[in-house]
Amino acid sequence: MSGRNIHVYSEIGNLKTVVLHRPGEEIENLTPDYLERLLFDDIPFLKVAREEHDNFAKILQNNGVEVLYLEKLTAESVECKEVKELFLSEVISECGIEKKEEIEKIKEFLRALPTKAMVDKIMAGVRKKEVGYKEDFNEYPFLMDPMPNLYFTRDPFASIGKGITLNSMRTRTRRRETIFGKYIFKYHPEFKGSNVPLWYDRSHQYNIEGGDELVLSNEILAVGHSERTDKEAILTMAKNIFEAGESFNTVLIFDIPKIRAFMHLDTVFTMIDHDKFTVHPGIEGSLKVTAVTFDEKNKELIMNEEEGSLEKILSKYLKKDITLIRCGGGDRIISGREQWNDGSNTLAIAPGKVVTYERNYITNEILDKYNVTVLSMASSELSRGRGGPRCMSMPLYREDL
Numbered sequence: 001m002s003g004r005n006i007h008v009y010s011e012i013g014n015l016k017t018v019v020l021h022r023p024g025e026e027i028e029n030l031t032p033d034y035l036e037r038l039l040f041d042d043i044p045f046l047k048v049a050r051e052e053h054d055n056f057a058k059i060l061q062n063n064g065v066e067v068l069y070l071e072k073l074t075a076e077s078v079e080c081k082e083v084k085e086l087f088l089s090e091v092i093s094e095c096g097i098e099k100k101e102e103i104e105k106i107k108e109f110l111r112a113l114p115t116k117a118m119v120d121k122i123m124a125g126v127r128k129k130e131v132g133y134k135e136d137f138n139e140y141p142f143l144m145d146p147m148p149n150l151y152f153t154r155d156p157f158a159s160i161g162k163g164i165t166l167n168s169m170r171t172r173t174r175r176r177e178t179i180f181g182k183y184i185f186k187y188h189p190e191f192k193g194s195n196v197p198l199w200y201d202r203s204h205q206y207n208i209e210g211g212d213e214l215v216l217s218n219e220i221l222a223v224g225h226s227e228r229t230d231k232e233a234i235l236t237m238a239k240n241i242f243e244a245g246e247s248f249n250t251v252l253i254f255d256i257p258k259i260r261a262f263m264h265l266d267t268v269f270t271m272i273d274h275d276k277f278t279v280h281p282g283i284e285g286s287l288k289v290t291a292v293t294f295d296e297k298n299k300e301l302i303m304n305e306e307e308g309s310l311e312k313i314l315s316k317y318l319k320k321d322i323t324l325i326r327c328g329g330g331d332r333i334i335s336g337r338e339q340w341n342d343g344s345n346t347l348a349i350a351p352g353k354v355v356t357y358e359r360n361y362i363t364n365e366i367l368d369k370y371n372v373t374v375l376s377m378a379s380s381e382l383s384r385g386r387g388g389p390r391c392m393s394m395p396l397y398r399e400d401l
């Protein structure tokens with residue numbers, strides 16, 4: 001089976017391969033009691049969420065993108081007995097079960113399933129009654145929590161250059177999601193031989209999430225210091241990338257407000273063409289940008305705080321005039337509404353060709369006026385998880401510009 005490589009040196013190069021996760025039974029395991037802890041604002045109707053997601057996949061496939069599914073890649077990675085045992089032990093060890101008897105029961109229950117069904121069940125969560133325990137109505141029903149955020153494949157691991165960051169997620173509910181990427185890149189028949197370099201590892205103390213990681217060019221990265229990502233993690237990742245001799249020579253750290261609406265940099269800022277970005281006006285006034293470079297001789301990072309407007313800073317580093325397209329046109333109400341529904345979270349599948357949510361029709365009309373090709377999709381149910389088309393996708397291969 002031929003090896004696959006990671007190759008992502010821009011946000012806009014023709015997208016050739018992407019990882020998605022089709023919303024699973026984990027969505028049906030959401031209830032009001034746990035919505036906040038599980039990072040959802042409402043309970044999606046799974047049937048419709050799947051229809052919307054299938055349409056998303058079809059848009060990509062109709063535009064020449066190979067769609068891989070996280071759940072299938074994981075099942076293919078843990079098929080062999082030894083790896084499956086390692087995987088089961090790691091997944092169970094991180095779900096907070098303490099009693100040895102419960103650990104053995106849930107391991108036996110999962111081991112007995114066909115591999116793909118086992119992966120689907122781990123993602124969906126395991127209830128106490130599924131392994132033979134009595135459930136009182138008022139007690140917590142899960143032995144293993146559901147992972148409803150898995151369809152936001154942008155965050156647990158992120159492709160940069162030839163490698164990935166295997167991320168250390170901020171919240172407990174999303175931490176186990178990174179185990180899937182760990183086993184795919186270590187054991188999947190099409191990846192294990194590629195020795196994909198890790199620019200960051202899930203075991204590291206400081207947090208970083210993929211929604212904060214943007215590849216602006218083959219030299220420049222932009223990373224959000226956000227509600228979910230620590231500056232220390234960005235610096236560790238930067239040093240690993242610089243020392244590996246990749247083509248990147250600068251990491252721009254965007255210090256953005258630490259609030260849920262702006263949870264990741266890509267909720268307020270995405271690249272859509274060689275010289276165009278969408279941006280939420282809510283970050284422009286207070287934005288602080290720090291440029292991180294590398295002193296090869298002393299093997300040290302150098303940090304310089306950038307002055308001036310976002311356009312000026314981007315123009316300086318991308319060496320071209322930059323246009324910022326404000327989500328919602330800059331109107332306080334429209335921008336607020338459309339940013340909340342991920343109007344700034346565009347996925348570029350080619351230069352000037354993006355996937356967006358149809359509900360953000362004002363921003364879409366503005367993009368059209370800038371000659372951006374907009375492929376819009378319904379998202380009434382998907383939006384309840386508070387993520388957009390970029391959140392729901394992790395590129396593995398983009399053609400160079």
Ligand SMILES: NC(=[NH2+])NCCC[C@H](N)C(=O)O
Pocket residue numbers: 038039040149152154155174210211212263264266267345385386387388390391
């Ligand atoms: N790249 C992104 N903007 N991801 C959005 C993730 C949404 C998810 N409910 C969370 O809070 O983590």
